[in-house]
Amino acid sequence: MSTTDDFRARAHELIADLDAATSEMMKLISEHQLSGPEWERVSQWQHEAYERWMTYLNERSYPGPGDNNASR
Incomplete structure (x- = not known):
């Protein structure tokens, strides 16, 4: 799996x-439940x-524009 694919997979999980x-x-x-343990x-x-x-997003360990398989 490429770095771009890794980024997309992890981004998808987080999103x-x-x-x-x-x-x-x-x-x-x-449901107007703005307090309590569930809230x-x-x-x-x-x-x-x-x-x-x-x-x-702020790690910048994902590929930039034009990068396919290289991490920064």
Whole structure:
């Protein structure tokens, strides 16, 4: 698997987790559940998923434009 493929696979995992956490948070909001243990759990999950995504993007260990198989 190329570096680009590795990046895409990991990015897909992280985005899917962030999307699931955000969706769960929005569900709780629509149910007016803005406090309590479930809110705390989902808020923490969403926050950590966002932080993992941002950390991954800021690593710059993924290929840049024009790179196919080389990591930086």
